[in-house]
Amino acid sequence: MPAAGKLITLEGLDGSGKTTLAAGLLTVFPALTLLREPGGVGLAERVRALVTDPALDVDPRAEALLYAAARAQLVAERVRPLLAGGHDVLLDRFADSSLAYQGAGRGLGVEAIRAINAFATGGLVPDKTLLLRVDPVTGRSRQSARGAPDRLEREGDAFFASVGAAYDALAAAEPGRFVVLDAAADPEAVLAEASEAVAASLAP
Numbered sequence: 701m702p703a704a705g706k707l708i709t710l711e712g713l714d715g716s717g718k719t720t721l722a723a724g725l726l727t728v729f730p731a732l733t734l735l736r737e738p739g740g741v742g743l744a745e746r747v748r749a750l751v752t753d754p755a756l757d758v759d760p761r762a763e764a765l766l767y768a769a770a771r772a773q774l775v776a777e778r779v780r781p782l783l784a785g786g787h788d789v790l791l792d793r794f795a796d797s798s799l800a801y802q803g804a805g806r807g808l809g810v811e812a813i814r815a816i817n818a819f820a821t822g823g824l825v826p827d828k829t830l831l832l833r834v835d836p837v838t839g840r841s842r843q844s845a846r847g848a849p850d851r852l853e854r855e856g857d858a859f860f861a862s863v864g865a866a867y868d869a870l871a872a873a874e875p876g877r878f879v880v881l882d883a884a885a886d887p888e889a890v891l892a893e894a895s896e897a898v899a900a901s902l903a904p
């Protein structure tokens with residue numbers, strides 16, 4: 701039986717550069733399987749369409765459970781089988797996004813969201829989490845350059861400040877799992893720093 705693969709996650713505010721970094725990391729580590737959240741499998745992509753639709757009124761608790769449901773399906777259908785087969789997986793967002801956005805941003809409480817996500821994922825915890833740290837204003841300006849905002853992207857400054865502070869607290873609480881990267885640096889510098897962290901965590 702092959703050794704279990706490693707799970708690496710990318711976290712950070714909207715516009716912090718997660719998707720850009722994921723593409724860069726795939727060029728450096730082509731054996732990684734990249735999946736995005738919410739999404740990655742049929743059911744979860746449909747849930748993504750619901751939670752990002754600006755036309756829908758979504759209660760915060762419903763929102764938290766929809767994200768957790770999408771995550772449960774992705775973990776069961778793709779992530780666990782890949783890891784069990786010895787494949788390393790790179791996830792563009794994972795449970796820490798819910799702790800920060802729904803737990804802190806929506807004010808549902810980080811511990812409550814931690815509990816539903818532990819249920820959803822069967823307790824799966826990433827081997828390494830790269831936090832792209834950027835101030836919300838920079839994140840916003842990058843994101844608005846990209847087109848019409850989705851439902852969550854329409855939130856105000858206080859929401860994103862609270863999400864950013866929650867990410868910082870999560871990283872401080874688990875310094876062994878989190879690597880904090882300065883996402884204000886240019887993309888090449890972010891990729892170089894991130895590649896070092898990924899290489900170290902993939903090493904046997």
Ligand SMILES: Nc1ncnc2c1ncn2[C@@H]1O[C@H](COP(=O)(O)OP(=O)(O)OP(=O)(O)O)[C@@H](O)[C@H]1O
Pocket residue numbers: 712713714715716717718719720721842843845846883884885886887888890
């Ligand atoms: N280090 C960087 N410096 C300057 N611009 C960047 C950097 N990284 C990404 N960008 C640009 O910022 C925008 C947002 O980047 P990206 O889509 O990767 O962010 P994201 O974290 O995936 O956002 P979201 O959470 O909304 O998916 C893009 O236009 C991208 O080209």
Ligand SMILES: [Mg+2]
Pocket residue numbers: 718719720792
């Ligand atoms: Mg992205």
